[in-house]
Each structure stands twice: as C-alpha cells, then as structure tokens.
Amino acid sequence: MTKPNERKLTIARSMAEAIAQEMRIDPSVFVMGEDIGPLGGVYGNTRGLIEEFGDERIRDTPISETAFISAAVGAAQDGMRPVVELMFVDFFGVCFDAIYNLMAKNTYFSGGSFKVPMVLMTSTGGGYSDAGQHSQCVYGTFAHLPGMKVVAPSNAYDAKGLMTAAMRDDSPVVYMFHKGLQGMGWLGTEAGATVHVPEESYTVEIGKAKVVRQGKDVTIVSLGMGVHNALKAAKTLESQGVSAEVVDLVSLVPLDRETIRASVAKTGRLIVVDEDYMSYGVSGEIIASVTEHDISVLKAAPKRVAFPDVPIPFARVMEQYCLPNPDKIVAAWDQMKAA
Amino acid sequence: MSPTRDEQHWMYRNMVTSRRFEEAIAKIYFEGKTPVFNMANGPIPGEMHLSDGQEPVAAGVCAHLTPADVVTATHRPHHQAIAKGVDLNKMAAEIFGKATGLSGGRGGHMHIFDPDVNFACSGIIAQGMGPAVGAALSRKMQGKPGVAVAFVGEGAVNQGGWHEAMNLAAVWNLPFVCVIEDNGWGISVAKKTASAVASNAERAAAYSIPGKRVEGNDPYAIYDAAGEAIARARAGEGPSLLEFETYRLAGHFMGDAEGYRPEGEKDALFEKDPIPKMRERLKADGVASEAELDDIEAQASQRVDAAITFARQSADPAPEDALTRVFAA
Ligand SMILES: Cc1ncc(C[n+]2csc(CCOP(=O)(O)OP(=O)(O)O)c2C)c(N)n1
Numbered sequence: 001m002t003k004p005n006e007r008k009l010t011i012a013r014s015m016a017e018a019i020a021q022e023m024r025i026d027p028s029v030f031v032m033g034e035d036i037g038p039l040g041g042v043y044g045n046t047r048g049l050i051e052e053f054g055d056e057r058i059r060d061t062p063i064s065e066t067a068f069i070s071a072a073v074g075a076a077q078d079g080m081r082p083v084v085e086l087m088f089v090d091f092f093g094v095c096f097d098a099i100y101n102l103m104a105k106n107t108y109f110s111g112g113s114f115k116v117p118m119v120l121m122t123s124t125g126g127g128y129s130d131a132g133q134h135s136q137c138v139y140g141t142f143a144h145l146p147g148m149k150v151v152a153p154s155n156a157y158d159a160k161g162l163m164t165a166a167m168r169d170d171s172p173v174v175y176m177f178h179k180g181l182q183g184m185g186w187l188g189t190e191a192g193a194t195v196h197v198p199e200e201s202y203t204v205e206i207g208k209a210k211v212v213r214q215g216k217d218v219t220i221v222s223l224g225m226g227v228h229n230a231l232k233a234a235k236t237l238e239s240q241g242v243s244a245e246v247v248d249l250v251s252l253v254p255l256d257r258e259t260i261r262a263s264v265a266k267t268g269r270l271i272v273v274d275e276d277y278m279s280y281g282v283s284g285e286i287i288a289s290v291t292e293h294d295i296s297v298l299k300a301a302p303k304r305v306a307f308p309d310v311p312i313p314f315a316r317v318m319e320q321y322c323l324p325n326p327d328k329i330v331a332a333w334d335q336m337k338a339a
Numbered sequence: 340m341s342p343t344r345d346e347q348h349w350m351y352r353n354m355v356t357s358r359r360f361e362e363a364i365a366k367i368y369f370e371g372k373t374p375v376f377n378m379a380n381g382p383i384p385g386e387m388h389l390s391d392g393q394e395p396v397a398a399g400v401c402a403h404l405t406p407a408d409v410v411t412a413t414h415r416p417h418h419q420a421i422a423k424g425v426d427l428n429k430m431a432a433e434i435f436g437k438a439t440g441l442s443g444g445r446g447g448h449m450h451i452f453d454p455d456v457n458f459a460c461s462g463i464i465a466q467g468m469g470p471a472v473g474a475a476l477s478r479k480m481q482g483k484p485g486v487a488v489a490f491v492g493e494g495a496v497n498q499g500g501w502h503e504a505m506n507l508a509a510v511w512n513l514p515f516v517c518v519i520e521d522n523g524w525g526i527s528v529a530k531k532t533a534s535a536v537a538s539n540a541e542r543a544a545a546y547s548i549p550g551k552r553v554e555g556n557d558p559y560a561i562y563d564a565a566g567e568a569i570a571r572a573r574a575g576e577g578p579s580l581l582e583f584e585t586y587r588l589a590g591h592f593m594g595d596a597e598g599y600r601p602e603g604e605k606d607a608l609f610e611k612d613p614i615p616k617m618r619e620r621l622k623a624d625g626v627a628s629e630a631e632l633d634d635i636e637a638q639a640s641q642r643v644d645a646a647i648t649f650a651r652q653s654a655d656p657a658p659e660d661a662l663t664r665v666f667a668a
Contacts, residue, residue: 038599039527062497062533063464063525091463094500128379129436130386131447133462186594188377313661314447315436316384321658 009197010183012044014156015121018163019046019083021201023053026081029167030057032068033085042087043123043177044184065095069120073102076118081167086122089176090136103172104147118173119166124152125178125225125275127323128187132311135319139223139274140281142174143252149206150252152176154227155195156183158250161204169206178224178275190228207254211263215245218333219263221286222273223249226324230273233329242333252282257289261297264290268299271332273324278306300339303332340566342559346402347626348635350558351617353401354394356639357418358614360427361389361589363647364417364434368593376594382651383435385447390418392556392588395613396520397422399561399583400488403569406456409474409487411467414449416460419490425453427642431650439653443660457485465495468504468517475513475578486514486572493582494525496539505580509546514572517580518565521552522587527599543580550580556613559620586611 037060040047050058072082126135153159166173181193220230234244283304371381401422433440449462471489508515543550568579621627
C-alpha cells in the first residue's frame with residue numbers, strides 16, 4: 001500500500017528510470033527503437049534518456065524492425081546489452097524472424113556458448129479504438145515459442161523491477177507493457193497501475209507470480225490490465241459475500257505454476273482473465289497447468305474471460321463487447337456457481 | 340504532360356474536398372477529448388493521421404486512374420481515398436465506427452476498404468506494397484487492364500517488405516507504380532536521420548526501373564511525373580518509382596505536440612500551403628474564374644457536410660456483430 005508521502009510513478013516513468021539507472025552503471029546497455037530519442041518514446045518510457053546519455057546510446061532507428069532487432073541480437077552476442085522497442089507488439093509481423101528464430105534460439109543452437117542478453121520492450125492492448133493492427137496482446141504467441149522470457153507488469157513497482165531484472169538477465173526478455181496502464185499523455189490510465197516506486201534500483205524476480213489479493217472461494221488469474229479488472233471484480237464479489245483471490249502472473253515465461261496451483265488448491269475454483277485471443281493461448285495454458293497437475297482440487301469447471309477469436313474491431317461498441325471487463329468476470333463466477 | 344482544364348478543376352475540387360474533410364474530422368476528433376486529451380474518448384476515438392498539405396500527391400496521381408485501377412494506402416489514407424473516389428459518406432461513417440461505414444465499423448480510419456474503386460489500406464508501414472504488386476500481377480495474369488499504385492510515406496522505404504515488393508514488381512515487369520509521399524518526417528524521426536539516401540528516386544537503380552523525384556508539392560509537376568509512370572505501366576513497360584516532396588501540415592497524429600520540429604518549420608510550410616497556391620495559379624492561367632473557384636469550394640464543403648451528417652446520424656453497429664465477417668460468407 002502506498003503511504004501518503006511516498007513517491008508514485010507511472011509505468012512509463014518507472015521504465016525510463018530503471019533504464020537510466022542501469023545505463024549509469026553498465027556501459028553495455030543501450031536503447032534502440034523508433035521515436036525513442038528526442039520524442040522520449042511514443043509511450044514516454046524513454047523520456048529524458050537521450051538528454052542524459054546522448055544519441056550514441058539512445059538510438060532512433062529507421063522504420064526497419066528486422067534490421068534493428070536482429071542487430072540487437074548481434075550486439076548482444078558481442079558483449080552489449082541492448083534494450084530495443086517494438087512500438088506496437090502488432091508489428092511483430094514484419095520482424096518475427098529476428099525475434100523467434102534468432103533472439104530466442106541462438107543460445108540453444110550454440111549449446112549455450114552464445115548469450116543473447118537483450119530486452120525487447122513492446123506495447124500491448126486495446127480498449128481505445130485503435131483497431132486490429134494496433135490493439136492486440138498476442139501474449140500467447142510470444143510465450144508459446146521457447147527461448148525467450150516474457151514478462152508483463154501490471155503496475156509501476158513491478159515495471160521498474162522487471163526492467164532492471166530483464167536488463168541484467170543473460171537471456172532475452174520480452175517486456176510487454178499495456179498501453180492502458182502506461183500513464184502517458186494521450187491515453188487514460190488505469191489508476192491502480194501508478195503506485196509507489198522506490199528511488200533506488202531493485203529487481204522483481206522474473207518467473208514469480210504474485211498473489212495480489214487473498215481470498216478463499218475462487219482464484220482469478222490474470223496479467224497486465226486483466227489484474228485490475230480482476231481486482232475490481234473481486235471487490236464486487238466481496239460485496240456479494242464471495243471471497244476472491246487474485247493472482248498476478250507478472251511473468252509468462254517462466255510461468256509460476258506453483259503459485260497458481262497452490263491458490264486453486266485453496267479455493268477450488270479458477271477463472272482466468274486474458275485480453276489476448278481466447279483459443280490456443282494463456283488462458284488455456286493456465287487451466288491445463290492446474291488440471292493436468294491435480295484435477296481433484298477443482299470444485300467446478302474452470303472459466304475463462306478472454307478476447308473472442310476475432311480480429312479486434314475499431315468501433316467502440318464492438319471492441320468493448322469483446323474485451324474482458326469486471327462484469328464479465330463476475331458473470332463467470334455466477335455461471336460457475338449455477339453450474 | 341499537362342492536365343486539361345477539366346482535370347485541373349477535378350484536381351482542385353479534390354484537394355479542397357480532402358482538406359475540408361480533414362478540417363471537419365479534426366474538429367470533431369476533439370469532441371470529448373478536452374480538457375483532458377484521451378484518445379479513447381469522443382465520437383471519433385483511436386489514432387487519427389490527417390493528410391493536410393499532402394493533397395497534391397493524391398490528386399496528381401489519381402487524376403490518371405480509373406475506378407478499375409488498384410490503390411493501396413497507409414495509416415494516413417483520407418486524401419488518397421478521396422482522390423480514388425471512395426464513397427465519402429461510407430468512409431466518414433467508417434471513421435466514426437458506424438454500421439453504415441465501409442466495413443460496418445470494423446476497420447476505422449486506418450483500414451479504409453472500398454471494393455467499388457479497388458482501394459485498400461494497411462496501418463503497418465510498407466505493407467501496402469505487396470498487395471499492390473500482387474494486384475498488378477493478377478491483372479497481368481488475367482489479361483485484365485489496369486495498374487496498381489502503392490502510396491507509402493518516405494519512412495516506409497527502410498522496411499524490408501518495401502524492397503522485396505519493389506524487386507518483385509521489377510523482375511516480373513508488372514504494371515505497378517510506387518508513390519512515395521516525402522513529408523520529411525516519420526513520426527518524430529527526420530528523413531535525413533533515417534535514410535542513407537537523400538532522394539529515393541536513386542533507389543530505382545537497385546531495381547533497374549525508372550525513378551523520379553519531384554520537389555515543391557506542386558500538383559502540376561506531380562501530375563506530369565505520375566502520368567508518365569502510369570502510362571508506362573499501362574503500356575506493359577513495367578514499374579516505376581516516384582518520390583514527391585510534400586508537406587505534413589498536421590501532427591503525425593492528432594494530439595502530437597510536434598516538439599521535434601525545428602522552430603519555424605510549421606509556419607514556413609503553411610506559407611507554402613498547396614491549396615491557395617493552386618487557386619492562384621488556376622486564376623492566373625485563366626483556367627478558372629473566381630466564381631468557378633468559389634463554386635468548387637462551396638460544393639466541396641457541401642459534400643463534406645453531407646458525409647459528416649450521414650456519419651453522425653448513422654446508427655452504431657450491433658455490438659455482437661463484432662463476431663461476424665471473420666470468414667467469407
Ligand atoms: C512496421 C511498422 N512499424 C512502425 C509503425 C509505427 N508508425 C506508424 S506511422 C510511422 C511513421 C511513418 O512515416 P512515413 O512512412 O514517412 O509516413 P507518414 O506518417 O509521414 O505519412 C510509424 C513509425 C507501423 N505502423 N508499422
């Protein structure tokens with residue numbers, strides 16, 4: 001809990017602070033991406049960096065994602081620790097080879113003799129009518145492919161610690177930040193994402209989920225924006241006498257199955273909330289992680305609240321119809337109870 | 340090649356319509372977004388990339404095209420759509436996310452699709468290139484007439500897909516023209532810091548095709564260069580690469596503070612606004628009288644007003660329609 005005079009930061013500022021602090025102590029860290037220089041990043045997460053570190057270490061790139069992401073792979077293998085930004089995760093389509101065939105595989109192909117210590121930071125999420133090429137999450141797509149760690153902070157405290165951990169990791173880390181949590185000038189921000197962030201550098205462990213709300217009747221598992229929806233639903237449920245536990249995954253790869261299983265073993269019920277497409281993704285993986293381990297802990301069939309398997313529509317009414325929200329989570333509980 | 344009197348009138352009408360349209364969108368875009376700007380709010384949510392200042396390219400190129408020719412556009416597509424003859428009412432409704440929109444509200448401003456005039460878009464940089472080259476291939480294979488034009492920004496030429504498509508068009512000698520709108524900026528990144536080549540016309544040498552750069556954002560010079568390239572494509576002589584200097588009078592998107600622009604750049608661009616310049620020239624050349632020009636402008640405003648009214652008055656789509664049209668019916 002934030003105390004009244006504690007410093008609160010947005011995720012945008014906490015990311016920039018983590019990068020700046022690491023750059024001060026580690027000359028091998030540098031940043032590449034589109035509009036990450038004088039503009040400070042479309043999402044504000046590199047603001048102030050070029051002023052402090054100059055354009056040798058803070059590099060605005062051409063619109064050449066394949067070139068600069070694969071260049072980051074090469075630089076990482078050669079002793080640097082690049083942080084690169086893919087402006088919208090939706091743009092992975094033009095550069096995925098650099099990501100999943102090079103960044104994610106070179107450690108393995110080389111039998112571990114090459115390391116690829118780099119961070120690929122990228123924005124996710126919709127809810128503001130930017131249509132289907134600028135609103136996706138594709139968490140499952142990245143988490144599916146072996147060789148890259150994948151993290152997704154839900155608040156500024158985790159955002160800073162995960163960024164520092166990612167930059168210090170000897171393996172590639174995909175760092176997925178949700179636009180609706182970011183705290184930037186052009187979009188509203190979920191209030192719960194802007195929290196107390198210590199000034200000093202610290203890490204948040206990659207691969208460890210967090211129980212962000214204790215409960216005993218149902219476990220709601222989510223990540224990023226979904227955590228806030230889950231917390232809001234938990235509040236509503238509480239007013240109905242239902243005690244919901246909320247698990248923030250924080251990291252998709254490695255996935256902390258222990259924490260999920262322990263929570264569901266306690267509550268006996270599971271709802272997974274994911275803004276990514278429903279099928280073949282995170283929500284199915286979480287449910288499988290529980291059921292294949294010990295199906296007997298479940299008192300009811302698990303439920304998922306995820307984006308239906310359609311491209312993300314532009315029109316507000318259509319998009320909102322598809323997106324997860326607290327009401328849908330409460331409805332999932334109601335169905336679970338009725339069943 | 341010079342435009343006829345009628346073509347000049349058409350070009351001017353088109354440029355004015357486009358500008359009026361953007362002005363109307365700009366005004367409405369801020370509804371619900373003040374005092375605190377939040378892209379999610381208002382009757383037109385989401386990103387909005389306006390084309391103010393870039394009208395001469397769309398008009399000068401599309402003056403040579405028929406509805407049967409194919410155009411692919413970008414995240415900044417309104418001027419090209421208007422010049423290609425996309426239905427203005429349905430386009431406005433799409434931008435508002437209404438049921439009567441071109442795509443029933445599924446696409447929005449960055450995804451304008453109108454099969455009646457063979458117009459399509461992508462919000463991913465340079466990804467209009469392949470589809471235009473493919474349409475050119477299809478015309479050739481089917482023996483159907485028509486050329487395909489891909490409009491891209493100068494930032495797109497550094498995308499791998501751009502090169503791949505250019506080479507394919509050249510090696511297969513397709514009826515294709517790549518039109519680069521060089522507004523000097525890719526969001527906040529200046530062309531000179533992103534591109535190793537100052538004139539993209541030079542890149543044509545990489546594909547052994549003709550390349551031309553035209554400075555000055557001048558609709559007449561654009562008309563001339565485009566006419567030559569499109570005639571060449573129609574005659575089966577293969578693709579061309581054109582780069583037109585143009586001016587982005589708006590921000591990259593609405594809400595852009597444009598702090599990256601050098602002091603005074605914007606003011607200088609407004610002084611070179613191509614629309615009053617063309618108006619003066621039409622009068623000076625005796626091609627249009629003051630009364631004719633007033634009439635063209637009034638008609639343009641009326642058309643835009645009608646489109647906006649249509650969009651505003653149209654109903655929202657049914658929310659559950661989001662689940663339809665994923666696959667062909
Ligand atoms: C592959 C890809 N990378 C990045 C972006 C984000 N983006 C949108 S517009 C833009 C700048 C484009 O510049 P340019 O092609 O010159 O067109 P302009 O915006 O100037 O019309 C960028 C980087 C994108 N849409 N697609």
